[in-house]
Amino acid sequence: MKRSPADIEKSARFITRRGLILGAAQLGFVGVLAGRMRYMQLEQADEYRLLADRNRINIRLLPPARGLVFDRKGVLLAGNEQNYRIVMVREDAGNPEAILERLGKLIWLEPAAKARALGEMSRRSPFVPVTIADRVSWDDVAKVAVNAPALPGVFPEMGLSRFYPMGADFAHLVGYVGPVSERDLNRTEDPDPLLQIPRFQIGKTGIEARLEPVLRGSAGTSRVEVNAVGRVMRELSREEGVPGASVQLTVNHALQNFCEARVAGESAAVVVMDARNGDVLSLASAPSFDPNLFVRGISSKAYNALLEDPYRPLPNKATQGIYPPGSTFKMVTALAALEDGLIASDDTFTCRGFIEVGSRRFHCWSRGGHGRVDLLRSLSESCDVYYYELAQLVGIERIAAMARRLGLGVEHDLPLASVAAGLIPSRSWKLENGRGDWMIGDTLNATIGQGFVLASPLQLAVMTARIASGTQISPRLVLSIDGVEQPVNGLEPLGLDPENLALVRQGMYDVVNGARGTAGSSRVVAEGLRMAGKTGTSQVRNITAAERASGVTSNDDLPWERRDHALFVGYAPHDAPELVVSVVVEHGGGGSTAAAPIARDVLLAALYDDVPPLSAYPATQRNTIRSRFDNLDLRPPQAPSRGRSQA
Incomplete structure (x- = not known):
């Protein structure tokens, strides 16, 4: 059936109107997209640059040196000694269980070390380093460093551990430190992020416990550059923490x-x-x-x-x-x-x-x-x-x-x-x-x-x-x-x-x-x-x-x-x-x-x-x-x- 000129004119007007609507919609979409791109590239450039840097730069907490304890004559009762430890970062390791298996073939690990480390990793944020082995020898440090490509997320570090040169003489008075436990975290309102570091040591008894805020100090930070697989390439900057205060006791x-x-x-x-x-x-x-x-x-x-001794050495x-x-x-x-x-x-x-x-x-x-x-x-x-x-x-x-x-x-x-x-x-x-x-x-x-x-x-x-x-x-x-x-x-x-x-x-x-x-x-x-x-x-x-x-x-x-x-x-x-x-x-x-x-x-x-x-x-x-x-x-x-x- 042949269409009349009026029908053809009416159809043309309809098509033109629809084309204009579609064209306007496309133009609007392109405009919004262009505006969004301008906003992201110009106005939010600094923010996205920072996000990109975060993919390349990690910031890690540095535990401070714990304050020292002396007697009235200046003799050391509680001090710090350097030690080496092996730590792992879960997000960098990929498969922590497999990496721990490889590590165990290089250095001796306590039988329960693997299960303890995996448990701590599951409870902590993926970027928090977890201690795998503490007080290791220099030979063990060298083995881990040499095999670094096969151990992603694993690296040695040097830290400080508490030691008591007077041994048993001041055990009840000075007390001792130990790793932060779940019980410690549950019973404290202390927001200090240091307490979230696995096996970070705090005072458990004696002066060490009661003067914990004084002796602990405050954390430092380290900015390190990492590659695509999370391997640390270099340290960009380091701000040392503030050591804890030194405490002098009245005892002789x-x-x-x-x-x-x-x-x-x-x-x-x-x-x-x-x-x-x-x-x-x-x-x-x-x-x-x-x-x-x-x-x-x-x-x-x-x-x-110690618990079963009738003379009760612990209290x-x-x-x-x-x-x-x-x-x-x-x-x-x-x-x-x-x-x-x-x-x-x-x-x-x-x-x-x-x-x-x-x-x-x-x-x-x-x-x-x-x-x-x-x-x-x-x-x-x-x-x-x-x-x-x-x-x-x-x-x-x-x-x-x-x-x-x-x-x-x-x-x-x-x-x-x-x-x-x-x-x-x-x-x-x-x-x-x-x-x-x-x-x-x-x-x-x-x-x-x-x-x-x-x-x-x-x-x-x-x-x-x-x-x-x-x-x-x-x-x-x-x-x-x-x-x-x-x-x-x-x-x-x-x-x-x-x-x-x-x-x-x-x-x-x-x-x-x-x-x-x-x-x-x-x-x-x-x-x-x-x-x-x-x-x-x-x-x-x-x-x-x-x-x-x-x-x-x-x-x-x-x-x-x-x-x-x-x-x-x-x-x-x-x-x-x-x-x-x-x-x-x-x-x-x-x-x-x-x-x-x-x-x-x-x-x-x-x-x-x-x-x-x-x-x-x-x-x-x-x-x-x-x-x-x-x-x-x-x-x-x-x-x-x-x-x-x-x-």
Whole structure:
């Protein structure tokens, strides 16, 4: 059918309109595309250039050198040593499992190294280097470098590892470092990207843990150029991190070594403090362990041996251990009574070897009794009955208040992972803890440091320092940080009557130097260095009436874990106190026989700043003392050090 001219004209107009629409659409598309290309090429050129550089340049974190730890004389306690390690970057390796197989044919890898490395890679970002082998030899480094083309993503690097030159001497005090664990990451809000680096080491215990922010430092960065397969071609720039601060402690390394050696073979704790400013000169806990084992990776067998040791080498007994203070607590009760004017120095009580309160009999350690006893004799001969009588006059609330005033039942502020608060009981404490009403027997037990009363060796040292100085002295463990001295606290007066303090000090002097003092065999004969102190023996078992009737079993005849704890606190010189000491020997038996001799040796070593001379001891004891010192495992004197390279 032939189309009319009108139809042809109408069709032409329609086609022309459609062509115009299509042409406009194409033109618009081209315009948008051109605009987008202009935007990307000109306005976003810098951004895309940076993205291209990121494909060619990697930025890696550089762990900083950890801050060093020194003793008060500048001797290194915790330092850094250079070591080589082999690391792998997952995104550069391609097939990590295959690469690890090749690597294992070149150098020795721990059996679990492959599984551990793959696990860490799966948890970390693909660009984060994961340590495959640590502390490798130079020969291993050379093997990896030579075979680099066959080991994409694997490269050796040099780093720093922690080391402790004093070994076990400062394990509890300085502590140790270890790799960041998932548990560490989960319990911290620290955003520091360093913590994301696999096997980056942080403080786990002791000073290392509590001063972690100070010791860690801040990360540096390294910009490296890589080729198409991720192989590092060259380092473009490097900005070193800021090393951690150096920390100087108040402790004396030689004295700490002497204390550790002196209590070797015991389960014990020794604390030595400066009575004038609170500086902790020694904080020893025995037995100890080598912290370097934890840095390098302790075996399960070695760790289980530490856990299963009945002498408990892992806890710091000096600050974490809490014990009934026994008769070392009697100065607290005496001062509470004196300050309230409830007794005078010449008031006496009669000791018949026991006292009956209600239907219960409370015994003195002396089965036959002490007869008429005044305050000075009650301390020098440690009469329990005197304090039973005193307890009924004073009451637990006054005793508890005085104990806290002297530093017991207080968590002292030291930068250690755990510092025990101990326990000073009261009526309200017993009710709140569901133990019923306070009984008079509770007061009698508390007044001689038994019952609910618990104190740490550190607290006993603070108590002794406050009695010796008459001030509210507090322990200080950090002397300076990066050369800035830390403040001394607590030099304000205690507010106790000087005459009452003088009476208690005289009683403590008689303990060691009196004719019948319980620590008479531990006296010092060197002029100007005589010691004052107090023995203590705390029971860890109940003694039945039947056993008392037949004769109390000697500690020597009991299993070790059922023997009494032995304690001693003291200071010297007695007329101008400079140093205080507290000693606890777990299950050591009597304080006079087990703890006092240790305390005397330690105080003299601190005063002489060396192994004490035999002339400081009674002539009849010098052969025994010489033999004891000859058998001590002492380190040779250490010179001040600035540590190994931090770079």
